[in-house]
Amino acid sequence: MPSLPNDNRLLRDYEHGFVSAVEEELVPPGLNEEIVRLISRKKNEPDWLLEFRLGALRAWQRKTEPRWALVRYPPIDYQSIRYYAAPKRWTAGEGLDPEIVNTFERLGIPLDERRQLAGVAVDAVFDSVSVATTHQKLLEEHGIVFCSFSEAVQRVPELVRRHLGSVVPPADNFFAALNSAVFSDGSFCYIPPGVKCPVDLSTYFRINAAGTGQFERTLIIADRGSEVSYLEGCTAPMRDENQLHAAVVELVAYEEATIRYSTVQNWYPGDDEGRGGIYNFVTKRGECRGPRSRISWTQVEVGSAITWKYPSCILRGDDSVGEFYSVAFTNRRMQADTGTKMIHIGRRTRSTIVSKGISAGESVNTYRGLVQVLPGAEQARNHSQCDSLLIGNRCSANTFPVVESENRTAIIEHEATTSRISEDQLFYLQSRGVDPETARSLIVNGFCREVFKQLPLEFAVEAVKLLEIKMEGSIG
Amino acid sequence: MTDARPLLEVENLEASVAGKPILKGVSLSIRGGEVHALMGPNGSGKSTLSNVLMGHPDYEVTGGAVRLLGEDLLPLAPEERARRGLFLAVQYPVAIPGVTTVQFLKACVEAVRGREATKAAVFLRELRENARLLDLGEPFLNRPINEGFSGGEKKRMEILQMLMLKPRMVVLDETDSGLDIDALKIVARGVQRLIGPEIGVLIITHYERILTHLPPDHVHILVDGRIARSGGPELVRELEERGYDWVREPATAAASEPD
Ligand SMILES: Nc1ncnc2c1ncn2[C@@H]1O[C@H](COP(=O)(O)OP(=O)(O)OP(=O)(O)O)[C@@H](O)[C@H]1O
Ligand SMILES: [Mg+2]
Numbered sequence: 001m002p003s004l005p006n007d008n009r010l011l012r013d014y015e016h017g018f019v020s021a022v023e024e025e026l027v028p029p030g031l032n033e034e035i036v037r038l039i040s041r042k043k044n045e046p047d048w049l050l051e052f053r054l055g056a057l058r059a060w061q062r063k064t065e066p067r068w069a070l071v072r073y074p075p076i077d078y079q080s081i082r083y084y085a086a087p088k089r090w091t092a093g094e095g096l097d098p099e100i101v102n103t104f105e106r107l108g109i110p111l112d113e114r115r116q117l118a119g120v121a122v123d124a125v126f127d128s129v130s131v132a133t134t135h136q137k138l139l140e141e142h143g144i145v146f147c148s149f150s151e152a153v154q155r156v157p158e159l160v161r162r163h164l165g166s167v168v169p170p171a172d173n174f175f176a177a178l179n180s181a182v183f184s185d186g187s188f189c190y191i192p193p194g195v196k197c198p199v200d201l202s203t204y205f206r207i208n209a210a211g212t213g214q215f216e217r218t219l220i221i222a223d224r225g226s227e228v229s230y231l232e233g234c235t236a237p238m239r240d241e242n243q244l245h246a247a248v249v250e251l252v253a254y255e256e257a258t259i260r261y262s263t264v265q266n267w268y269p270g271d272d273e274g275r276g277g278i279y280n281f282v283t284k285r286g287e288c289r290g291p292r293s294r295i296s297w298t299q300v301e302v303g304s305a306i307t308w309k310y311p312s313c314i315l316r317g318d319d320s321v322g323e324f325y326s327v328a329f330t331n332r333r334m335q336a337d338t339g340t341k342m343i344h345i346g347r348r349t350r351s352t353i354v355s356k357g358i359s360a361g362e363s364v365n366t367y368r369g370l371v372q373v374l375p376g377a378e379q380a381r382n383h384s385q386c387d388s389l390l391i392g393n394r395c396s397a398n399t400f401p402v403v404e405s406e407n408r409t410a411i412i413e414h415e416a417t418t419s420r421i422s423e424d425q426l427f428y429l430q431s432r433g434v435d436p437e438t439a440r441s442l443i444v445n446g447f448c449r450e451v452f453k454q455l456p457l458e459f460a461v462e463a464v465k466l467l468e469i470k471m472e473g474s475i476g
Numbered sequence: 477m478t479d480a481r482p483l484l485e486v487e488n489l490e491a492s493v494a495g496k497p498i499l500k501g502v503s504l505s506i507r508g509g510e511v512h513a514l515m516g517p518n519g520s521g522k523s524t525l526s527n528v529l530m531g532h533p534d535y536e537v538t539g540g541a542v543r544l545l546g547e548d549l550l551p552l553a554p555e556e557r558a559r560r561g562l563f564l565a566v567q568y569p570v571a572i573p574g575v576t577t578v579q580f581l582k583a584c585v586e587a588v589r590g591r592e593a594t595k596a597a598v599f600l601r602e603l604r605e606n607a608r609l610l611d612l613g614e615p616f617l618n619r620p621i622n623e624g625f626s627g628g629e630k631k632r633m634e635i636l637q638m639l640m641l642k643p644r645m646v647v648l649d650e651t652d653s654g655l656d657i658d659a660l661k662i663v664a665r666g667v668q669r670l671i672g673p674e675i676g677v678l679i680i681t682h683y684e685r686i687l688t689h690l691p692p693d694h695v696h697i698l699v700d701g702r703i704a705r706s707g708g709p710e711l712v713r714e715l716e717e718r719g720y721d722w723v724r725e726p727a728t729a730a731a732s733e734p735d
Contacts, residue, residue, distance in 0.1 A: 422570075428570040428572070430531075430555045430558070431532075431554045431557075431558055431566070432558055432580075432583075432584035432587070432588070432641065433588035433641065434555060435587070442575055445575070448574070449573075
């Protein structure tokens, strides 16, 4: 089924790079009102949602692509992209295309009821649609709604309507507007008051079709006193062309609710010459709407040709807490411009930022962060730690931390370091029998420890392995 | 109790660092079961010798040979030397942020003794046992290695690594420096645990103290990159009494005290 040259070194490096032979339904390339209406119709959407999309489209048409990030790429022709691709056989009634089941199987995600992963409910998204969501029964017992976005629009339209765009408005930025106009599918999750979600919830995104963008939309609502841990994983086939991924994720945490959102992003990064790879322009934002609520973002970014991503927290509720833990690894010609925004609105709001950037090859790795304290945020606190590690001397690392404080009682601390793997550390490990490659990956893992500690255990193990694979051959 | 074949042979070894010659023809032969002491003034080249033995990339070997159990060590990378049974307790242990002692030792033991030795239950039992012998409590095992450790703790951590790697030939570069009386005993106890007819030990030190716990069979004095004098344990006493000037000018010394 996969048609890849066997001697390709990348294969070892990017084992998810296969293409599945699935029959897909595609809309013609291009973006205009017709296409937006077509997508909305295919999904049988209510009028308010169509209006939401059309409003976003108009906003997008007025906007220009942002150019402030430290990433370089040829102009994207938005009219040549296909905004919708769906496998023909994916609804439960018709039976899932076995090739899709196979695809997820190869990615380590069994969709079969009897063999589902223990302890985690998975929503599997294949190109533009969610194809399966596991552990439905258990979740329903707790009153938890966890399903594809399209399904949520039908099942709990009021919840969706009240929250969609309430954290990331449709006209927020160029890519968010694009997503709001054409978003295809994604995951929806609602945790009722006082419920501690019994399993981790997870979405696995898979881009398969060529010439297609992926524009998923995720909305997670944690009602008063509830708790949920959400994991996101992503892969794509290796293709010579660049593919666009412009997602929007919105989180809402009410009073005393906690949302932990973890991502391991391993989109195809392109080859040695920088050919191909995913352009990852993502808007992720959470709002701590109620007092004492907490939102924690943990991301491990090891893929994509370009990453443009700033998972942020709006700390509206008094005593609410925002956290951002990030590892961004770039290699070859990869470019990452990532960081976070912490907006302190409520009193005694606290935020923590831990960013670990590792650059190798000829890559560019940038941390960009904003800590904003509004006048009412009495005694707000922030601590930021941004560390960069350079491997080799053709890569670069940048740190742009911005602080805007309008309240004198706020305490804001920022620490930043840039280092290389020291020869002393390498020799020390070598003198204990460890080969240099293993030694480097051990040192890098140590460098990332604070972030990996935040991940659920299996995810952490996965992240460590992934980083090891990515580091192989990164020393030129 | 000594083996016929030398464990470590150093022959006329010359080495320089940053273009400057430091070792100017050093020869040593250490057999299994033997403890050797290497003494000498600051800057005489003791650490240089230990680094060259281990294969540190900053040091250039310009002449001579080093063999471990008959095998030429010089072409081998440091990790290869370690896997063949050479261990160096370094003068200045290095911290590796975020890598716990357990993780560190697991990687080292796996590399030197193979995967079998790192099976969870066996490995942890052995590690705890050795740590207890060295009076290193559980918290040390879960802390990033050498990060924020006191001088004495770092030295004990070197000995812990030695015990876990089970080397044949051990070089202790001033492991006794900066240790209090109790810690010195603990370190000596650790080395005694390893010592046996198969094991060779080279103790680099400035003090007689450690040698009372680990009595040497041979003592060498390195001055300006050359072994100025070799002898038995009595050399240590003489050195304590007369200082290095006595060996610095061997010609004068020999002339005034013929024997
Ligand atoms: N990496 C290096 N770069 C430059 N000079 C070095 C380096 N390593 C050692 N030297 C020099 O080589 C000489 C010998 O140093 P070495 O560390 O071997 O001495 P030592 O006998 O161990 O001294 P001490 O008793 O103080 O530990 C010194 O002059 C030292 O400055
Ligand atoms: Mg020294």
